[in-house]
Amino acid sequence: MAVIKIENVVASTSLGGELDLQAIALALDGAEYEPEQFPGLIYRLKEPKTATLLFRSGKVVCTGAKSLEQVKTAISKVAKQIEAAGIVIKGEPKIEVQNIVASSDLGAKINLNAIAISLGLEKVEYEPEQFPGLVYRLDVPKVVVLLFGSGKLVCTGARKPEDVEAAVDKITEELKAAGLLK
Amino acid sequence: MAVIKIENVVASTSLGGELDLQAIALALDGAEYEPEQFPGLIYRLKEPKTATLLFRSGKVVCTGAKSLEQVKTAISKVAKQIEAAGIVIKGEPKIEVQNIVASSDLGAKINLNAIAISLGLEKVEYEPEQFPGLVYRLDVPKVVVLLFGSGKLVCTGARKPEDVEAAVDKITEELKAAGLLK
DNA sequence: CCGGTATTTAAATGGGTATTAAAATAGGTT
DNA sequence: AACCTATTTTAATACCCATTTAAATACCGG
Structure with missing residues (x-):
């Protein structure tokens, strides 16, 4: 966890x-x-x-x-x-509570270019020239996660701490399933 | 009324x-x-x-x-x-009197997209990106009505108060007949 | 090397943009 | 000669901007 x-x-x-x-x-x-x-x-x-x-x-x-x-x-x-x-x-x-901003760490470096392709262009924005992080919009929980090449991340838009936990778990699972983490 | x-x-x-x-x-x-x-x-x-x-x-x-x-x-x-x-x-x-601007309320929310289609493109202009109201040009009385999603409206171009009344009545009837109001 | 740019989110509230009609008149552009 | 701009008023409403906070990180200038 x-x-x-x-x-x-x-x-x-x-x-x-x-x-x-x-x-x-x-x-x-x-x-x-x-x-x-x-x-x-x-x-x-x-x-x-x-x-x-x-x-x-x-x-x-x-x-x-x-x-x-x-x-x-x-x-x-x-x-x-x-x-x-x-x-x-x-x-x-x-x-x-209107917004909770939190940070976490996936524990390993990740390849943002590969992630941008596998997660689908509809929910992902990645323009390294403009901003170093990959923007990932989740529907459930409804939050936005900024993923960085270092494996660190920022979650914003959450209304409860549990939303952050759920978002990080979800992303971790998705990346592992795609072979993009660990 | x-x-x-x-x-x-x-x-x-x-x-x-x-x-x-x-x-x-x-x-x-x-x-x-x-x-x-x-x-x-x-x-x-x-x-x-x-x-x-x-x-x-x-x-x-x-x-x-x-x-x-x-x-x-x-x-x-x-x-x-x-x-x-x-x-x-x-x-x-x-x-x-050169122009009378008046406001009124149809009493219920309305679907501007549906109205734009049913009233016909020749007399209707609706570009929500540009302006939130739907522009509806009536020939008789010769006025222009701005319809909003809230059901509120603005009538302009009238020369007599009766023109406003006639325009609101006409629009109410048209929308009801099309099942777009009430 | 430090500070500032870039991004995301959310609330609050003013101010501004956008549109429509009409008259008047002086200036400019086709 | 026919347009266009300029200005004034007024409602409706969706969007923009302004501000505050915080993290992540790549790049910029001094």
């Missing part, structure tokens, strides 16, 4: 009501808010190391966490800091 | 004689006049929210009104302001 490392979890939620981003920008140290560049306010935490995007609607996006636990901690901290600044927010609704 | 909302009325008239647009540009606060960009002077009213175009010939175009009533009010206000600035104008001739 390949070791899988979750590298980034993107999640969204809502603080319940409208937010005065201008006021929050002044209250939170280090907050970045340039509405003509991007409508969201960007606020980074050192621990857990994350970047949270706050929107006028009260919707929130948290990126950079390594687990759902870190996402919860980060959003709680940000909410607490906003309230400490005297800005009222309602209780936070459920947090939805 | 579908609810129809008139969104924009474009009308034209004449103030009777030649106008010194340069002088009017100075007299009317907020007036925009850049002859090398466009020959007309642009003047906006907050109430009714409209944009009136004044030309050297004395011809006038009023856009943005939601009714013929608003068009009359807007043109009267503009004429009064010009006269208040000491610029003489003759009595205004009749106002002609």
Whole structure:
């Protein structure tokens, strides 16, 4: 079984009501808010190391966490800091994981040109001049895997850690069956 | 019967004689006049929210009104302001509605691809890559209707509110007869 | 050798593109 | 002479861009 490392979890939620981003920008140290560049306010935490995007609607996006636990901690901290600044927010609704990015290693070098041909052109994109990785789109689980010649890979688009596990298992099986791995 | 909302009325008239647009540009606060960009002077009213175009010939175009009533009010206000600035104008001739833009809702989602085929290619244009709406040109009344997948529509080119009503009724009937609505 | 390019994913939200009709008029191109 | 551009307004909606995060790795310039 390949070791899988979750590298980034993107999640969204809502603080319940409208937010005065201008006021929050002044209250939170280090907050970045340039509405003509991007409508969201960007606020980074050192621990857990994350970047949270706050929107006028009260919707929130948290990126950079390594687990759902870190996402919860980060959003709680940000909410607490906003309230400490005297800005009222309602209780936070459920947090939805929108994307999980993970990395793994197949354990051996692989031939991307051979893989591109055997996996079929419909689900594979491989243009080494443009990007060194081979892009492989799986339907089940619905994720995208970037395969590299080193045997290392990146899985993105997953909503649950199990999706990553399933994708890596599936690819490992397919490559072994085609004699392209091991 | 579908609810129809008139969104924009474009009308034209004449103030009777030649106008010194340069002088009017100075007299009317907020007036925009850049002859090398466009020959007309642009003047906006907050109430009714409209944009009136004044030309050297004395011809006038009023856009943005939601009714013929608003068009009359807007043109009267503009004429009064010009006269208040000491610029003489003759009595205004009749106002002609040139275009009415309206929106409505068929009440249910529709399949634009199926509609494009059944209504016939001569009067229909549908290129979702270019624009999400289907363009349907009616001969009677002579208007153009933009149909969207949501069932909402935009009718433009009408000269009377009754044209909009007739067009929406006609389209509703055609789609129902073809089993593409309801 | 370091930083930046390239790619993929997802959410949030503004702004922009696209289309349609109509009038007015001054300029340019066939 | 007949078009075309310019501008104003307005709805509908799908797409684009903007930003944030992270990994993998080949290539670029300084």
